[in-house]
Amino acid sequence: MIRTAQRCLVYLVDQSGRHPFIVLPLAILLAVVCLMGAATRLSVDTNSDHLFDSSLQWRQQSLEFASQFPQFSDTLVAVVRAPTPEEARETAVALAAGLENDKRNIRSVSTPGISPFFDRNGLLLLPQDQLSDVLDTMTQAGQLLEPLVTDPSARGFMKGLNMMVEGVRYGMADLISAYDGALNTIVQVLDNTLDGKVSPLSWQTLLTPQLSGSKGGLELVLIHPVLDYDVLEPGQAATQAMLQVASELPAVKAGRAQVNYTGSVPLSDDEFHSLTDRAAPIAIGGTVLVVFWLVLALRSWQLIVPVVLTLVIGLIYTLGFAAFAVGSLNLVSVAFAVLFVGLAVDFGIQFGVRLSAQQRSDCDFAEVLHWTGLRVGGQIGLAALATSCGFLAFSPTRFSGMAELGIIAGVGMLLALVCTLTILPALLSLMARRVTSRRDAALLGGAMADAWLARHHRPVLISFVILALAGLWSAINLPFDANPLHTKDANSESMRTLNSLMDDPNTNPFTLNVLVADLAEARSLSARLGALPEVAQVVSAADFVPDDQDDKLEEVSQTLDLMYSLLRPHAETPAPTAEDLRRAARKTSQEIAGVAGNLSPDAPLLHIGTALGRLAEAPDDILLKASQALSQFLPRTFEQLRDSLSAQRITLQNLPDHLKRDWFTSDGRVRIQITPGAAAQDTEGLRQFVQAVQDVAPQAVGPALDTVKSADTILQAFEQAAVYAMLAIAVVLMAVLRRGLDTGLVMITLLISALLTALLAHLLGISINFANIIALPLLLGVGVSFNVYFVMNWRSGIRQFLDSPTARAVLFSALTTGTAFGSLAIARHPGTASMGLLLLLSLFAVLLATFVFLPALLYMLSRPSQTIGVSNREPYEEEQTREIEAPAPATPRARGAPVDAR
Numbered sequence: 001m002i003r004t005a006q007r008c009l010v011y012l013v014d015q016s017g018r019h020p021f022i023v024l025p026l027a028i029l030l031a032v033v034c035l036m037g038a039a040t041r042l043s044v045d046t047n048s049d050h051l052f053d054s055s056l057q058w059r060q061q062s063l064e065f066a067s068q069f070p071q072f073s074d075t076l077v078a079v080v081r082a083p084t085p086e087e088a089r090e091t092a093v094a095l096a097a098g099l100e101n102d103k104r105n106i107r108s109v110s111t112p113g114i115s116p117f118f119d120r121n122g123l124l125l126l127p128q129d130q131l132s133d134v135l136d137t138m139t140q141a142g143q144l145l146e147p148l149v150t151d152p153s154a155r156g157f158m159k160g161l162n163m164m165v166e167g168v169r170y171g172m173a174d175l176i177s178a179y180d181g182a183l184n185t186i187v188q189v190l191d192n193t194l195d196g197k198v199s200p201l202s203w204q205t206l207l208t209p210q211l212s213g214s215k216g217g218l219e220l221v222l223i224h225p226v227l228d229y230d231v232l233e234p235g236q237a238a239t240q241a242m243l244q245v246a247s248e249l250p251a252v253k254a255g256r257a258q259v260n261y262t263g264s265v266p267l268s269d270d271e272f273h274s275l276t277d278r279a280a281p282i283a284i285g286g287t288v289l290v291v292f293w294l295v296l297a298l299r300s301w302q303l304i305v306p307v308v309l310t311l312v313i314g315l316i317y318t319l320g321f322a323a324f325a326v327g328s329l330n331l332v333s334v335a336f337a338v339l340f341v342g343l344a345v346d347f348g349i350q351f352g353v354r355l356s357a358q359q360r361s362d363c364d365f366a367e368v369l370h371w372t373g374l375r376v377g378g379q380i381g382l383a384a385l386a387t388s389c390g391f392l393a394f395s396p397t398r399f400s401g402m403a404e405l406g407i408i409a410g411v412g413m414l415l416a417l418v419c420t421l422t423i424l425p426a427l428l429s430l431m432a433r434r435v436t437s438r439r440d441a442a443l444l445g446g447a448m449a450d451a452w453l454a455r456h457h458r459p460v461l462i463s464f465v466i467l468a469l470a471g472l473w474s475a476i477n478l479p480f481d482a483n484p485l486h487t488k489d490a491n492s493e494s495m496r497t498l499n500s501l502m503d504d505p506n507t508n509p510f511t512l513n514v515l516v517a518d519l520a521e522a523r524s525l526s527a528r529l530g531a532l533p534e535v536a537q538v539v540s541a542a543d544f545v546p547d548d549q550d551d552k553l554e555e556v557s558q559t560l561d562l563m564y565s566l567l568r569p570h571a572e573t574p575a576p577t578a579e580d581l582r583r584a585a586r587k588t589s590q591e592i593a594g595v596a597g598n599l600s601p602d603a604p605l606l607h608i609g610t611a612l613g614r615l616a617e618a619p620d621d622i623l624l625k626a627s628q629a630l631s632q633f634l635p636r637t638f639e640q641l642r643d644s645l646s647a648q649r650i651t652l653q654n655l656p657d658h659l660k661r662d663w664f665t666s667d668g669r670v671r672i673q674i675t676p677g678a679a680a681q682d683t684e685g686l687r688q689f690v691q692a693v694q695d696v697a698p699q700a701v702g703p704a705l706d707t708v709k710s711a712d713t714i715l716q717a718f719e720q721a722a723v724y725a726m727l728a729i730a731v732v733l734m735a736v737l738r739r740g741l742d743t744g745l746v747m748i749t750l751l752i753s754a755l756l757t758a759l760l761a762h763l764l765g766i767s768i769n770f771a772n773i774i775a776l777p778l779l780l781g782v783g784v785s786f787n788v789y790f791v792m793n794w795r796s797g798i799r800q801f802l803d804s805p806t807a808r809a810v811l812f813s814a815l816t817t818g819t820a821f822g823s824l825a826i827a828r829h830p831g832t833a834s835m836g837l838l839l840l841l842s843l844f845a846v847l848l849a850t851f852v853f854l855p856a857l858l859y860m861l862s863r864p865s866q867t868i869g870v871s872n873r874e875p876y877e878e879e880q881t882r883e884i885e886a887p888a889p890a891t892p893r894a895r896g897a898p899v900d901a902r
Contacts, residue, residue: 031317043327071661314419331831398716510686711770814846
């Protein structure tokens, strides 16, 4: 069977060379069909969730949860930031209102943290001790608000300050110090206004500093965009529409508010954008370099053009296969093109270099083509078959991203083989008939390297054994980074925004969710989960129906009584003029100066007095701006006070629909959300968080679990695929080479390459992730190809491994492959760049093992008389030649036999 296959390969070469005008039109026709199929059927899916088999248990749980809460999928999240909570809220509400009218790009929009329910009942959702602190602060600050009820302006505000001054005058300075935090904020507002930078005073921060962020206000607007799957970035139109509406908002125009965005939709869009960013210059630069290496390897355009055209047509065939067999490329399988170019170009270079080494002016081209097919066809065929088996070994795994890549790349290797044995000979027969043999077909310096390795093979092998042991230790300890966000472009808008939210338990994306039967079980389980040291926060639907409302309502009612004079309707006085404000500022400044001796030198009230003195001398427009800055949010503040102190008992029945939708399933189950602590920022910490939660609630699902389980799935897939690949390659090699020693030589060199790769990655501090782990199948493909050539030459009796056209072809194949991988290493996408870097390392490891370890090992196995040269040549190749050629007509020796390709 092996001999029959060999004859078939040679027959393809011979017939393709004889009938180029039949082969090439058919090849072009098939290429057109493949291009049409790719244009109409092939798409790119940038959702990393789709990299895994949906039949996996954790994927099914995740999909089930997503079906219960679809509002958490396909989202665009606008993150509104402003110096004050009031400005953030106003901007978020205005943004949501503006987007509601855009039915073309927006399906729905909501503001999760802003609703009448929270405005009225938010205080009841606080823990009892925090509620008491908040109400006490509100009561104290209310005294400052009292003059503002009838005069909501800077004039009324200064009346409140005058009341403080009276308190200081009567020995109450210590009590006034309780207002220092609020007064410092007022100092800042006055100073900013005098400096020409108007900043409104946040009364919400004054009244409830415990509930206001130290970094200003932040609100989220949750948007479900209309996705256009006919374009490469389906959510781009909706994102641009959101940004356009945001840019027209007054606070954004004034530079007081900022709107950023994140969410699954822009993350996916930015992922594709970063994947394609620099694609054109990288592709052009890579192509120029590949052609440059081909020029050095083949030295003749009559050889280079056929190799390049064959490579392009083979890539089109593989693209067509992907379109019809898979239909959608994912973040891993999209790399098939680079792998194809990097591996398939080796076949063309091997064929071209061997043909050039044999061709002579007095030799018929058909004969040269036949001898080239005879000598290199079997080697290329074995390399392609073994490489294909290595890739296809990934297809049974549950890591769908790599499984699809394995199918595409595995079939692509077979297509590359067919193209090399049909299209390439047809093109060569038209272009390369007059190419003459070159004396420098062997690798420069190869003879010296062979001689050195022959003499020093023992210390070389000992050195590799030491390196292999170090590589084994590195492989065992090589970290795996399971966080999919680390393979995304950290400089993209969606990633910058997401990273800015990581430290906040309310916005950390790596959460877990548990569904329980009722509120009672939710309270019990939440208490147990909240006690875990790995957990930062636990929120459930039960938190929106607190069970200690009687005491809270009583405390809120008492505060309402104390502040009743503030909240009852009042008739407002006319707005002050600039002159009114000037007189009030001058008076208050003088009053404060009069009690300066009763205050500490750093008392905020003294700074306010100084600022008011400056304000009294300022132009009218500055006075009016100061009044506006101090009173802008007063109407909303009084409204919020009335709402929050009018809280009513919360029941399951009067919960608003948006809360029920977010925290209850359609069948009444209750959702609990668990957020990890700061230790979960890395993979190990996240794994500990997931394990701790699952020990208490085994049914937990969510992004944190998906991240950990995806890492486990990837590692299991590669362990499984590595075993399959090694077995498949070994079986193929054993079936073709028919000797355990030869098979073992290829496999042990392959193992050395893998261990060297692990060692290099460890030394450079590279973590394995789901993007760069693709280096493993490629290492198998390149390693098998290169090692097969050397071992088959050794079987043929050749003892000059580096001083040979084979070594020259391997070197330039490696350079072209390295160019393809290097183009990935400089990509803007971090996952792609890490993939390219690890591929380069694996290629270097393969070359080191193939050019140093394998020759040294072969010299150790050779008899001393066979160490250098071609003497004592084994009859393997000549036997196969006679078997395949018989009963071919004799070739006149006068024409000269082709020179040995070695």
